[in-house]
Amino acid sequence: MSTTTLAVLVPLLPFLGALAGLLLGRRAPAYVRPLAVLPTLTSAALATAVAVRQGGEGALTGATRLTPTGNDALPVELAFHLDGFAVLVAVLVAAVASCVQIYSTGYLRDDPRYPSYAALVSLFTAAMLLVVYSDDLIVLLVGWEVMGICSYFLVGHYWETAAARSASLKAFLVTKLGDVPFIIGILALASEAGTFRISTIVTRLTSPLSGFELEHPTVIALLLLAGVAGKSAQFPLHTWLPDAMAGPTPVSALIHAATMVAAGVYFVARLLPVFTSSAAALAVLAAMAAVTMVGSALAALAQDDIKRVLAYSTVGQLGYMTGALAVADRGAAVFHLISHGVFKALLFLAAGVLIHAAGTNSLAAMSRTGGLAGRAPDAYWTMTVALLALAAVPPFAGFFSKEAVLAAAEHAALDPAGGAAHTVPPAVGWTVLLAGLLTAALTAAYATRLWLLAFHGRGFAAPGESTASGESAEPGGNTAPGHARQPAVMNAVLWALAGPTIAVGLLHGALPDWFDGRTLAPTLTTSVLGTGLAAAGIVVMYAAWRHSTATAAARAPLGAVAAHPEAEPAVSEAEAIATHRAVYGDIAAAVDPADPGRLLLGPLHRHAARGFHLDALYAAVAVRPVLAAARLVRFLDREVVDTYVRGAGGTARLLGAAVRRAQTGNVQTYLGLLLAGSLVLAVAAALVAAGA
Amino acid sequence: MHLAYPAVLAVLLFCTGLYGVLARRNAILVLMSVELMLNAVNLNLVAFDVWLRDTLHAGQALTLFTITIAAAEIGIGLAIVLLVHRNRGTSHIDRLRDLAETDRTATDSDEATVADATDNPVGSPAGDPAGRPTDTRLTRGEATA
Amino acid sequence: MSATANLAASAAAVSGTPGFLSPTGVEILFLLVGLLTLGAAITAVTTRQLVHAALWLVVALGGIAVEYLLLSAEFIAWVQVLIYVGAVVVLLLFGLMLTRAPIGRSPDADSGNRPVALAVAVTAAAVLVTVVVDAFRTTWIDLEDGAPQGTTDVTGRILFQHWVLPFEALSVLLLAALVGAIVLSRRENGRNGTGGDGDGDGGTGSGTRAAGGGER
Structure with missing residues (x-):
C-alpha cells in the first residue's frame, strides 16, 4: 500500500468507527468498545507507518478535486499534504486518542451514553486528523468545525448538571465567535492567493522567484488569528476552556489539552509565511501569547x-x-x-x-x-x-x-x-x-x-466533614x-x-x-x-x-x-x-x-481565581446588552407587533359580533336584505349601462 | 296595443307579490304572494309571445308549464306548511327561527312554548315548563319528516 | 298607475307609433281591468282578514285571465281560470282552514318586517317600471293582423308538436309533486296510536301557545 493510501485511511478509519458506533450503539452494545478502540488504534499504527515512510523527506501531496464547487478559479480539493509537521502531529493525535479511548472504557464503563460518547470521540479524532493532513483550507475548515461541534457535545456529556450545560454552550459560542472572522480570513486569503491549497500559498509566499505578496497580509492574519485564538484558547477568547472542564476527564485530556486546542497553533504553523509577512500580526501574536501565558499562570495558582x-x-x-x-x-x-x-x-x-x-x-x-x-x-x-x-x-x-x-x-x-x-x-x-x-x-x-x-x-481528625452528595458519603473520615x-x-x-x-x-x-x-x-x-x-x-x-x-x-x-x-x-x-x-x-x-x-x-488571589474577571467583563459588555436587546425585542414583539395582530383579530371578532346580529333566523329578513342587495346591483348595472 | 301596458302591469303585480312575500306573517299568505309573482311573470311571457309572434309560441307553452309547476308548488308548499303547523303549532314564518344564531336565550322561550304546545298529550298538564327538554321536539320533528 | 300613464304618454309623444293619448278600445279595457287586478292584488297582500286575502286573490287572478283574453291568449286564459281560480285558491282556502287561521281581522297578519318590505317593493317597482318603460315605450303589439295567436287550436298544435317532450316530463313532475304532497301530509301512524288526536291537540295547543307567547 502506498503512503498516500495509508494516509487516506488514517482519518477515514475513526470516521467509519464513529458512524458504525452511532448506528450500532444501541442495538449491539457488545460491539461498542471494539468499535471505539480498534479503529483509533489502527489509525495510530497507520499514522506511525506514514510518519516512518515519510521520514522527514520532502512533503507528499495528493489531491482529488471535489467537482461541484461553483467556482472554477478557486477549486476545492480533497487534498492532503504530508510534511514532517503533519505526520508527527498526526501520530500524536492518533496515539493520544487511542490512549483516551482505552482509558474511557474503564472510566465510563457503566455510562448509558457511552456509545454516543465513544462515537463522538472517534468522530473528533477523524476530524482532527483531517485538519492535520489537509492541504485545502475549506476541507480543513470542515474538520475544524466538526471538532467544534464534537467538543460541544462532549463538554455537555454530563448534561444533567447545570455547569456542564452552560459550559458546553459557552465553549461553542466563544469558539464560533472566533470562527466567523476565521472563515472570512480564509476566503480573503484564498481570493488573494488564488487557491485554497495551503502548500501552494506557502510556496508562492516563500519562493524568492515568484515575488508574490499578499495585498493585505495584516488584515488576513488578524482575521485568521481570531479563529486561532478561539480554538487555541488564547487571550481574550480563552474563557471557554476552564469552564469546559465540566466535561469528562478523558475528553478534557484529548480535546481540551492535547489536540483540538493545539489545532490553532498547528494552523498558524502551517500558514506561518502568511503571518510573518505582517510584522503587526506577529506583534499581536506575541502580545496575545505574553498576556495569555502570564495571566493563565497566575489564574492557575488560584x-x-x-x-x-x-x-x-x-x-x-x-x-x-x-x-x-x-x-x-x-x-x-x-x-x-x-x-x-x-x-x-x-x-x-x-x-x-x-x-x-x-x-x-x-x-x-x-x-x-x-x-x-x-x-x-x-x-x-x-x-x-x-x-x-x-x-x-x-x-x-x-x-x-x-x-x-x-x-x-x-x-x-x-x-x-x-x-x-x-x-x-x-x-x-x-x-x-x-x-x-x-x-x-x-x-x-x-x-x-x-x-x-x-x-x-x-x-x-475533625469529624463532621460536610457531605454534599448525600447517598453514600462516609462521615467523619479523615481519609477519603x-x-x-x-x-x-x-x-x-x-x-x-x-x-x-x-x-x-x-x-x-x-x-x-x-x-x-x-x-x-x-x-x-x-x-x-x-x-x-x-x-x-x-x-x-x-x-x-x-x-x-x-x-x-x-x-x-x-x-x-x-x-x-x-x-x-x-x-x-x-x-x-x-x-x-x-x-x-x-x-x-x-x-x-x-x-x-x-x-x-495576596490580594491578587481573589481576581486570579475568577480569571481576572474576564467573564464578568464579557457579561457586562456583551451578554447584558444582548439580553437587554432581547428584552426589547420581546417587548416590541409582545406589545407592539402583537397589538396589530390582536387588533386584526379583535376587528374581525367585532365585525363578526355585528354581523351575528343579522342572523335572526327570520327568513323574511334574509330575503329582504338579499333583494335589497340585488336591487342595488341592478340599479348600478342600469346606471352603468345608461352611462355607457 | 302598446307592449308597455302589460309589461308595466306585470312589474307592478310582481312588486306587489314581492311586498307580500316579505311582509306577510302567515305562511299561506306568503304562498299566495308567490302566486301573484308567478302570475306577473306569466303575463309578461304571454305579452311578449304575442308581440314577437313566435312560430313555436314558446312564451305560451312556457306559461302553461309555469302554471303547472305553480300548481305543483302550491301543493307541496301547502303540505309543508301543514306539516310545520302540525309540529310547531304555528304557521307564522317569523317564529320558525331554527336557523338563528343561537344565544340559547332569545330562542329558547319560543322553542319551549312550541314544545309545550306540541308534545303534551291531552291529559298531562305542562307541569314543568322550565325543564322541558327541546330534544323531544327535535326527535319528533325528525321522525315525522 | 296614473303616474305611469303620464310617463308613458310623454314618452309616446316622442315616438312615431300610435300614441298613448289615442288609445284603442282594447287598450282602455286592458287598462281598466289592469287597475282592477292591481287593486285586488294590493288588497290581497295588505288585508288583515286572511280569508278575504284569498278571495281578493281570486279577483286578481281572474283579472289576469281577462288580460290574457285581451292579449288573444284564449287557451291560457281558460287554463288560468281553471287551475288558479278553480284549484289553487281552493287549495289555499283549505290550507287556511286546516291551519286554523282566525276568521275575521287578525292584528298580526303582517310581520315586523313590513317597512323593509315596503321599501324594497317600492324601490323595485320604481327601478323596473323605469327600465321597462324606457325600453318598450314605442313597442306596438299588432293584435288584429295575421293568424290567431293563442286559440285552443294553435296552442294544442304547438304543444303536442313541438313541446311534447317537456310536456311529458312535466307530467312526471306533477306525479312526483303529488306523491311528495301525500308523503308530507300523511300522519305518522306507526309511531303512536293517538295520531288523530295529535292534530286536534296541536290545534288546542296552538291556542294555548299563542296565549303563552303573548304573555312572554
Missing part, C-alpha cells in the same frame, strides 16, 4: 478545582506555542505542541484517576485527605513525572520543548537579522522571552502547589472514603503515556530533520535562566506551603466527598462538578486559608 488548574496550565502552554510562532519558529512551536500533548494528556488522565480516588475535584478537600498517594500510586508517580515535565525540569520532555521556545525567542530578541528570512521585530522576541521566563517560574510554582496539595495532604482500586486499564494508559513524557524531549536532536531544520537544542543561557526560575518557583511554593500548613493548623474542616465504590469513575467526577459550587460557593475557588497560592498571590 484555582481549587484540579482540572481547572490543568486547564489554565493548558492555556499557558498554548501561549508558549503562540509565542514560538510569534518569533517565527514553527519547529519549536510544534515541538512544544507534541511534548505538551503527551504530558498534558497524562496529567489529565491521572487527574481523572485522582478525582475518583479522592471522591472530589477540590484541591482544598484533597489537602485534607491523607494518603492519596498511597491509594493511587500509579497516578501519583505518573503525575509526578508529568508535573516535572510541566515545570520544565530537565531532563523531562517539557524542559527541551520549552527551552526550544525560549531559545527561539532569545534568538529573535538578540539576533534579529540573523537566521531566517523573516524579519521578526526584536521587541516581539523580548516580549516572548520575558513572558516565557516569568511564566516558567509561575508554572513551576503552580505545578508544585498542585502536587503538594493533592498528594501531601494531612488527614485531620475507600474507593476500590482504580481500573487497571486506566493505570496502564497512565504508564504508557509516562514513557513518552520522559523521552520525547530527547528527540530534540532528531526532530529538526522533520521540521524546518532549525536546531531545537537548548541554549545555555535560557536553560540556566529557565531552570533557575523554575527551581525558584518550586522552592518559594514549597516554603509557602510549609508556612501556611503550619500557621493554619486550626483550619476549618472543609470538603465534600462523594464515594461510590462500585460505580464507574465518571460518576465521582460528575458529582464533584455538580456539587462544587454548592459546597465552596464558587465553581473555581475555595475558601481555604491553607492554600499556599493564597499566601503567595
